[in-house]
Amino acid sequence: MRRHVFERLLRDVQHVNPYFRQKWDRAGRPGLSPHQKVTIALRMMAYGSPVDSIDETYDMSKSTCLDTLEQFCDTIVQVYKNEYLREPNQKDLNQLLRKAEDRRFLGMIRSLDCMHWDRKNCPTRW
Template sequence: MTHANLMNNYFNPNLVYTQEDFQYRFLMRHHFFKSLLREVQQVNSYFRQKQDRAGRPGFSPHQKVTVALRMMAYGSPADSMDETQCMSESTCLDTLEHFCDTIVKVYKEEYLREPN
């Protein structure tokens, strides 16, 4: 249900919120989020949706990236994500760790340089 709400609010064709709302809440433009999501999914399989042991779908890539971005952008504690994304504290921390490691892998050559 959390995934469906996130998709209906920000990503499906009939958006609840405008592009300006998206940019305000995510601190980036919609097309950059999509690009970031695509690159993160290609590099790290953690960000692909899998099934849990009961055969139900796990957290979506959109949910995982959203949690990581909100924790970094707003300084939100991991346990507060349970209220908005229905994700446990330990899962949020794992997601943030995977996200940061993946971002370094993806953008290291282009953006991270030795100090001069």
């Protein structure tokens, strides 16, 4: 992830959710930094890192790892849902088609449209 993208994400998350602000314990020691919390959440999502490896690497308890991931996901939806987590409009589709044509990836939108088909014979469980 590029640095400016990470910094924007960090700033937006800190602004909306106090969970991602630096806190101090009763002994006056700093808790986990906002950078650590966001990095841990991103690492867990991007690499599918198990909580055990995060616990050992960043010295963060399993419950705190899971809380951080949940807080991060909820905050991301809250902050970016209107801008990024919406159905594309015609302007967005035209921009995607132009990019796809430039990269010789024709038929991109049609292949994505098939993702929402209901399949009547798909198994739902074993």
